[in-house]
Amino acid sequence: xxxxxxxxxxxxxxxxxxxxxxxxxxxxxxxxxxxxxxxxxxxxxxxxxxxxxxxxxxxxxxxxxxxxxxxxxxxxxxxxxxxxxxxxxxxxxxxxxxxxxxxxxxxxxxxxxxxxxxxxxxxxxxxxxxxx
Numbered sequence: 001x002x003x004x005x006x007x008x009x010x011x012x013x014x015x016x017x018x019x020x021x022x023x024x025x026x027x028x029x030x031x032x033x034x035x036x037x038x039x040x041x042x043x044x045x046x047x048x049x050x051x052x053x054x055x056x057x058x059x060x061x062x063x064x065x066x067x068x069x070x071x072x073x074x075x076x077x078x079x080x081x082x083x084x085x086x087x088x089x090x091x092x093x094x095x096x097x098x099x100x101x102x103x104x105x106x107x108x109x110x111x112x113x114x115x116x117x118x119x120x121x122x123x124x125x126x127x128x129x130x131x132x
Contacts, residue, residue, distance in 0.1 A: 002062075003082065003083075005082050005083070005085065005099055006060070006061065006062045006063070006082045008088075008097060008099075009025075009060060009065070009082065009085055009088050010060045012088040012089075012096055012097050013050065013060060013088060016088070016089075016090045016095075016096065017051070017052065019090070021090035021091065021092050021093070021095075022049060022051045022054075022090060022091040022092060023049075023050050023051055023088060023089075023090065023091075023096075024047050024048060024049055024050065024088070024089055024090070024091050024096075025047070025048045025050055025065070025080065025085055025087070025088055026045060026046075026047055026085070026086045026087040026088075026089070026098075027045060027046050027047075027048060027080050027084050027085055027086060028044065028045060028084045028085075028086055029041040029044055029045055029046045029084075030044045031081055031083065031084030032081075033064075033079070033081050034079070034080055034081060034084045035077065035078060035079040035080075036048070036076075036078055036080065037071045037074075037076050037078075039071070039072070040071055045086065048069070048078065048080070049069070049091070050065075050067065054069060055067040055068065055069045056068045056069070061082075062082070063081065063082055064079055064080060064081050064082060065078075065079075065080040065082065065085070066078065066079050066080075085099060086098065086099055087099065
């Protein structure tokens with residue numbers, strides 16, 4: 001299956017905007033193909049305000065988030081690969097969603113969707129039971 005991250009980013013963005021809050025992205029600025037202003041990176045991460053009034057041409061795509069914004073008065077084109085997004089949250093109250101590396105399927109594994117479930121003999125199977 002494809003990654004759920006782009007769908008969750010779009011949903012959280014819409015939820016935050018619908019509630020009159022300011023959506024922000026926490027981004028791993030060291031991710032390859034990430035184009036963000038270097039002067040605003042702190043500890044390899046950058047926080048981006050993606051509120052409708054703060055950006056132009058916002059595209060929340062399946063593979064990348066693209067928009068234009070001003071940083072220190074200078075217009076910048078921003079490109080963030082979806083796997084580089086670490087969190088989307090509201091500035092005012094911090095509510096939102098964080099992502100882990102496990103949220104992205106390994107695209108380089110070569111496994112197709114019809115290969116069946118992975119089995120690891122060392123990993124214990126889930127123990128499920130019916131609770132009435």
